[in-house]
Amino acid sequence: MRDDFSDNVMKMAGAVVRAVVYTMLALPAVLVIISSFTSGTSMNFPPPGFSLQWYQRAFESEPFMKALWTSTYVAVIVSFLALIIGFAAAFAINRFSFPGKGLLQGLAFSPLVVPAVVLGIGLLYLFAWMHLTQTMLPLLVGHLVLAIPYVVRTVLASLSLHNRVLEEAAMNLRATPFQVIRRITLPLILPGLLSAAIFAFVTSFGNVTVSVFLTYGGNVTLPVQLFTYVDASYDPLVAAVSSIMIFVTLAVILTIEHLIGAERLA
Amino acid sequence: MIRRTFLKLATATAMSALAAPYVHAQDKKFAGVTLRVGGWGGLYDETIKKYVAAPLEERTGLKVEMTAGTQSADLVKMVANRENPPYDIYQADSAYMVEALKADFIREIKESDVPNIKRILPGFREYDEYGVPYSVFTYIPVFNSEQLEKPITTYTDLARPDLEGKITLPAATFDTNCLYLLGMAEENGGSISNMEPAFKLLEKAKDNIVALGQSTVAMIQMFENGEVAAGVMSDARGYEMRAKGLPIVSVMPPQGIYGATSYMNIPKNAKNPEAALAFLEQMLSDEGMLGLPRSMRLGVTTDVKLPEDIAKDMTFNSLERLALKKNVDWEKWMADRSSRIERINKILRG
Numbered sequence: 304m305r306d307d308f309s310d311n312v313m314k315m316a317g318a319v320v321r322a323v324v325y326t327m328l329a330l331p332a333v334l335v336i337i338s339s340f341t342s343g344t345s346m347n348f349p350p351p352g353f354s355l356q357w358y359q360r361a362f363e364s365e366p367f368m369k370a371l372w373t374s375t376y377v378a379v380i381v382s383f384l385a386l387i388i389g390f391a392a393a394f395a396i397n398r399f400s401f402p403g404k405g406l407l408q409g410l411a412f413s414p415l416v417v418p419a420v421v422l423g424i425g426l427l428y429l430f431a432w433m434h435l436t437q438t439m440l441p442l443l444v445g446h447l448v449l450a451i452p453y454v455v456r457t458v459l460a461s462l463s464l465h466n467r468v469l470e471e472a473a474m475n476l477r478a479t480p481f482q483v484i485r486r487i488t489l490p491l492i493l494p495g496l497l498s499a500a501i502f503a504f505v506t507s508f509g510n511v512t513v514s515v516f517l518t519y520g521g522n523v524t525l526p527v528q529l530f531t532y533v534d535a536s537y538d539p540l541v542a543a544v545s546s547i548m549i550f551v552t553l554a555v556i557l558t559i560e561h562l563i564g565a566e567r568l569a
Numbered sequence: 570m571i572r573r574t575f576l577k578l579a580t581a582t583a584m585s586a587l588a589a590p591y592v593h594a595q596d597k598k599f600a601g602v603t604l605r606v607g608g609w610g611g612l613y614d615e616t617i618k619k620y621v622a623a624p625l626e627e628r629t630g631l632k633v634e635m636t637a638g639t640q641s642a643d644l645v646k647m648v649a650n651r652e653n654p655p656y657d658i659y660q661a662d663s664a665y666m667v668e669a670l671k672a673d674f675i676r677e678i679k680e681s682d683v684p685n686i687k688r689i690l691p692g693f694r695e696y697d698e699y700g701v702p703y704s705v706f707t708y709i710p711v712f713n714s715e716q717l718e719k720p721i722t723t724y725t726d727l728a729r730p731d732l733e734g735k736i737t738l739p740a741a742t743f744d745t746n747c748l749y750l751l752g753m754a755e756e757n758g759g760s761i762s763n764m765e766p767a768f769k770l771l772e773k774a775k776d777n778i779v780a781l782g783q784s785t786v787a788m789i790q791m792f793e794n795g796e797v798a799a800g801v802m803s804d805a806r807g808y809e810m811r812a813k814g815l816p817i818v819s820v821m822p823p824q825g826i827y828g829a830t831s832y833m834n835i836p837k838n839a840k841n842p843e844a845a846l847a848f849l850e851q852m853l854s855d856e857g858m859l860g861l862p863r864s865m866r867l868g869v870t871t872d873v874k875l876p877e878d879i880a881k882d883m884t885f886n887s888l889e890r891l892a893l894k895k896n897v898d899w900e901k902w903m904a905d906r907s908s909r910i911e912r913i914n915k916i917l918r919g
Binding site: 344345346347366423424427428431434436437515516518519520521522523527528530531532533534535536537 | 605608609610611612613614615634635636637638639642645646649650653655784785786789790793809812813865
């Protein structure tokens with residue numbers, strides 16, 4: 304009886320905490336989205352009326368649309384490359400013992416402990432030394448460095464959790480190591496790989512701190528464009544562009560969820 | 570007679586036809602050139618594109634590419650890429666000019682390079698022949714006239730006891746926005762070398778401060794939500810709030826107004842210095858100079874005549890007002906940066 308009571312209290316407390324956490328996570332985005340449909344000229348909540356004028360202005364704005372395209376293709380390329388490098392690193396860490404394994408693991412996670420500003424400036428100087436600052440390479444590499452730890456961590460968790468009996472069975476049936484990876488390992492850890500790709504996409508797509516040092520020649524990313532816009536002018540266009548960013552990110556997540564199912568992704 | 574006229578006309582037409590390609594080529598002398606300009610984003614960049622880049626492109630064929638960024642990041646980019654700068658035009662305000670000169674990556678620009686430099690008003694070219702000043706931000710007290718019974722008239726007024734829990738001030742790390750402290754000091758017998766009067770006033774104003782604005786956007790939101798009734802902001806932001814219907818009054822302190830000038834510079838190793846000079850000439854022309862006042866009511870640096878409807882919303886809109894502009898020893902202001910930030914934080918946290 305007493306246990307039932309304490310269980311119920313814990314259950315209710317858990318539900319309350321979850322509700323508060325989810326609300327706090329979602330509320331800022333919800334407020335921004337609602338404010339973006341305002342018919343007024345300032346970002347007030349609640350908006351005085353409904354209008355799509357700020358979305359029209361956002362889609363008509365060449366700097367924002369160019370930046371959206373830059374952010375999207377950089378994030379897609381970064382996700383793809385981070386997945387390849389991250390999977391290779393995670394596979395090596397998970398399956399093999401070799402000298403310097405600890406160092407590799409440490410290196411893979413090091414971008415998480417270095418402040419992004421320091422990383423941005425460091426990469427800028429590195430690429431300046433290599434005379435490569437006026438190419439897309441610094442931006443791609445900068446985002447890649449930020450995305451790899453998330454990919455390695457996620458793939459490593461998937462590799463650790465999946466059952467290796469099937470791999471061993473395949474090898475007993477004379478499958479080559481490459482065939483085992485391609486036909487057994489990768490399909491089994493696919494949800495983990497796709498989660499990692501989402502992490503990489505979101506990390507790249509929303510980054511300001513590193514991007515601001517590595518953009519060049521008009522190839523500004525959307526978060527940097529937004530950040531500088533706010534510095535000079537403040538109107539609901541900011542909310543409309545932010546909402547577009549949220550929609551793009553959601554579209555990527557929902558597409559992947561639709562492809563493989565939410566349960567598997569979790 | 571008719572024959573003579575006909576011959577004259579025919580000759581003139583033939584000469585024009587022959588000269589046309591040459592004249593056209595002269596006009597479009599920057600065709601195929603892309604000028605890379607470090608921008609500050611948003612309406613600011615849009616205005617410069619509209620009033621400087623677009624007319625120049627039409628006349629000379631010069632294509633202008635503006636890359637939005639922050640002053641701090643742009644400075645680091647320029648220092649890291651001295652030999653191959655990412656921009657042909659680098660923008661900096663008075664405070665960042667000190668850093669740019671220390672880093673020694675910008676070149677001198679003389680009147681013979683940009684003839685419109687002769688139109689710059691006295692006192693605006695703060696760094697001899699370095700940098701072309703083209704716009705002025707002032708940092709002045711602003712207040713909501715519906716929320717305050719007694720108007721603010723000076724920087725010192727921000728410490729008035731009746732403003733308890735009603736003001737917002739910029740965070741200490743904003744070098745130009747924090748010029749209000751110099752205003753407080755000089756209004757009370759201090760100077761840039763003796764900021765004590767300002768710090769004493771800040772101590773007094775401590776209870777008035779609701780929050781230090783980490784960005785001007787945050788400060789605007791506080792005004793829009795009615796959380797604060799007064800603060801210190803740039804004249805452009807004051808105008809922006811008025812344009813949105815808020816009853817915001819910009820204060821013109823009678824003992825002096827403090828502000829920072831925006832400069833355009835040409836890096837020493839710029840790829841297109843000729844085109845950059847043409848861009849600066851257009852920036853200082855009447856057409857270029859009136860862009861930022863039109864869109865943001867920012868101050869001008871030349872003798873351009875301001876249209877009445879624009880001038881009424883601007884800080885420096887007359888010779889009398891201009892006489893209130895205080896000169897700032899930027900080198901000293903920036904040299905004292907760390908100690909100033911430390912002192913402000915100590916006062917406000919204490």
